[in-house]
Amino acid sequence: GQNIDQPTEMTATEGAIVQINCTYQTSGFNGLFWYQQHAGEAPTFLSYNVLDGLEEKGRFSSFLSRSKGYSYLLLKELQMKDSASYLCAVMDSNYQLIWGAGTKLIIKP
Amino acid sequence: ETGVTQTPRHLVMGMTNKKSLKCEQHLGHNAMYWYKQSAKKPLELMFVYNFKEQTENNSVPSRFSPECPNSSHLFLHLHTLQPEDSALYLCASSQEDERRELFFGEGSRLTVL
Numbered sequence: 001g002q003n004i005d006q007p008t009e010m011t012a013t014e015g016a017i018v019q020i021n022c023t024y025q026t027s028g029f030n031g032l033f034w035y036q037q038h039a040g041e042a043p044t045f046l047s048y049n050v051l052d053g054l055e056e057k058g059r060f061s062s063f064l065s066r067s068k069g070y071s072y073l074l075l076k077e078l079q080m081k082d083s084a085s086y087l088c089a090v091m092d093s094n095y096q097l098i099w100g101a102g103t104k105l106i107i108k109p
Numbered sequence: 110e111t112g113v114t115q116t117p118r119h120l121v122m123g124m125t126n127k128k129s130l131k132c133e134q135h136l137g138h139n140a141m142y143w144y145k146q147s148a149k150k151p152l153e154l155m156f157v158y159n160f161k162e163q164t165e166n167n168s169v170p171s172r173f174s175p176e177c178p179n180s181s182h183l184f185l186h187l188h189t190l191q192p193e194d195s196a197l198y199l200c201a202s203s204q205e206d207e208r209r210e211l212f213f214g215e216g217s218r219l220t221v222l
Contacts, residue, residue, distance in 0.1 A: 008149065041215055043199070095209065
């Protein structure tokens with residue numbers, strides 16, 4: 001079966017760096033997405049990786065290793081507003097999105 | 110503001126009621142989706158429409174009935190629901206390109222009594 005694993009919850013300190021991991025086992029691969037979802041709000045797109053390596057976008061970076069079935073989302077200079085759930089999703093060979101259950105990130109002052 | 114609007118934001122209904130959820134997208138996308146989001150579970154894809162034609166129905170019970178009158182509007186008709194159907198129902202849209210980045214609405218929080 002197809003599976004996405006990510007930690008249920010993480011806690012970090014304002015101003016620090018946090019890495020949220022995502023491992024996947026899917027039937028084929030056509031890209032990996034990270035979405036951010038604040039409580040009571042819509043998920044919003046953060047990043048898309050289809051080739052191996054690091055994609056940087058401001059304070060957020062996303063890394064992909066297709067051979068290891070692994071990605072991470074790196075958040076730098078954490079701010080209180082970064083408290084949210086982070087959803088990892090992989091597009092399989094049929095262009096179906098397989099979702100992880102999400103990682104709830106708690107930022108403490 | 111994501112360009113995808115859902116109404117109502119909150120809905121409480123009894124098991125014998127009939128209600129509908131509405132979604133409208135202002136992005137010119139040609140694909141629209143219904144997802145179910147339950148606490149601590151992955152998003153569950155329910156229905157997909159491409160150019161108004163239903164292309165997927167992921168074994169969803171018949172008490173959920175989708176309708177897509179045009180490429181900008183999507184409905185989810187609800188009848189004789191069960192308490193376990195209580196969840197956040199998210200609508201999304203995308204272009205049918207290789208990336209298919211999803212734009213979500215803020216969801217309709219459904220409680221079935």
